[in-house]
Amino acid sequence: MDDQHDSVRAVYWEDDALHLLDQRRLPAQEHWLQPADCQAVAAAIRDMVVRGAPAIGIAAAYGAVIAARARYRAAPAAWRDPLRADLETLRQARPTAVNLAWALERVAARLEDLRGDPEPALLALARDIHRQDVAANRRMGELGAALIEAGSGVLTHCNTGSLATGGYGTALGVIRSAWRAAKLSAVFADETRPWLQGARLTAWELVRDAIPVKLVVDAAAAHLMQSAQVQWLIVGADRIAANGDVANKIGTCTAAVVARHYGVKVMVVAPASSVDLRTPCGADIPIEQRPPAEVLQLAGAPVAAAGADAWNPAFDITPASLIDAIVTERGVVLRPDREKMTALMS
């Protein structure tokens, strides 16, 4: 917590327990949960208590600690196979973000040579994943902010801040760093339907951290860019394919298409753990379909007439051809393609 522009943390481990800020209740309430077992951690991921690809990965790593404790207590000589089943439960909580699988693979690899109580080693690993994420975000913040000319306006989509990561944020981390460097004329945030992560989370985070923000409806992108109020669209990623295609919150590709049309540049900010070289291109990324009720209802009350249906994909794929820069802690890839992404990750 170095300054007023970085005061928020939504996932942490303390007193032998995982603490999760229930993001579904923001901004009205700051309610914290302590999931008691692996199933509760998986439910928290599935039900979006915790969301954002890096934050999900970190929560799952801590979830593995909770699972290991229970399995070791239940069967000190035979905890390994049940724990592997728990990791699978966690992995299946959400399909699109690759950080979840990435974190659990690190956990699974660490298990192999463990003898005795696995908890201390897994806790050390989870803390490591968490610490590395924050460090990576700060590095991305610097790298991304360096791409932005002073006096620029920026638009972001969804929430990619401290709430979506171990802390500081990816796209929102770049905005934090650029704001601190006095480079930004204005920060616009898409409200990001249907979950309104922009309105509920990004605005909350930025207001808390003393960075002025103007919300816009997602569909205002063209009017906003037409009027030359923004020079960069800055977004996160749930998964980046080997060719640089990006899966991210529904609406990202729409905003990127509009940005390209108006000459606004597109920056994707994500840790290297979001890059999945085993996924050749965007078409190979599974897109989670969420319940129609998320569109048909508002705050639990029906907004559409009974009998109406909804199509509710949670993510879309932005092709590499629409992206000007992918920023990771390993460096910046301009105009990404397969070759450059492979070089970045090697």
Added chain:
Amino acid sequence: MDDQHDSVRAVYWEDDALHLLDQRRLPAQEHWLQPADCQAVAAAIRDMVVRGAPAIGIAAAYGAVIAARARYRAAPAAWRDPLRADLETLRQARPTAVNLAWALERVAARLEDLRGDPEPALLALARDIHRQDVAANRRMGELGAALIEAGSGVLTHCNTGSLATGGYGTALGVIRSAWRAAKLSAVFADETRPWLQGARLTAWELVRDAIPVKLVVDAAAAHLMQSAQVQWLIVGADRIAANGDVANKIGTCTAAVVARHYGVKVMVVAPASSVDLRTPCGADIPIEQRPPAEVLQLAGAPVAAAGADAWNPAFDITPASLIDAIVTERGVVLRPDREKMTALMS
């Protein structure tokens, strides 16, 4: 009311009174208002009891009848100047839709040679405007549907149906006609933030009229079009400039940019009364800014943190270059420009 696909009317005159379906309460309640005076009609327009450019024009024409009755009763020999002031009150209720000004100019012109009680003549004129609107919509329905190939999916934005017009609808009228002609594989409707006219109104109207509809969040446009589920984007217009630029609900231009990117065709459907040859191009159309609270709150409760701001333009401008067809009751203009629009209107 010729069939099951055209059962809705939201504005009508009966028993010497204007009846307005309060669209703010749909779909939960079907609540009707009878504005008692000209100020109440202006408030109903400003507060979006009635919305949609053609419906606003019709409501204002009936509002002039109510105003004329009051002014004539108050001063049978001197109603003309006060009534002109009332027309100005009505005209200022909303700035972007040109149909409002167009209808009131017809009223003002009719006033010039009236002697005695103006009410019967103005009522006849209002009924005429209303009837002509429905007839124009049916004609546009035919013309627009003829452009659509069988088996097409369509996406529409906002509400342009019976609720937005005298009846049948503009863009939604084309969808009604195309549905009746069994040409449509699917009808998608943008929910249309911030007022959710798509979710609240279009879905209600289509469910009532037995046309299946799938709602999507506005920002899903790219994912929807990428997946080839729609071949036409069909929208209305609040004003069409002399060069074919179109002012319509915020998000229309965003959807049109995305449509062009994916080879989806764009159809704008509006009566000739929406064409304003005195407005040279889109940049000359005033864009109504609405209160930030419409974005910062949901159903009256804050959704964003206190301290967050919002930028809330109600309309955007889609340039003629992104439009494949403008459909009016006078005919179809393909790839609109100044010359073709002038020819259409001459």
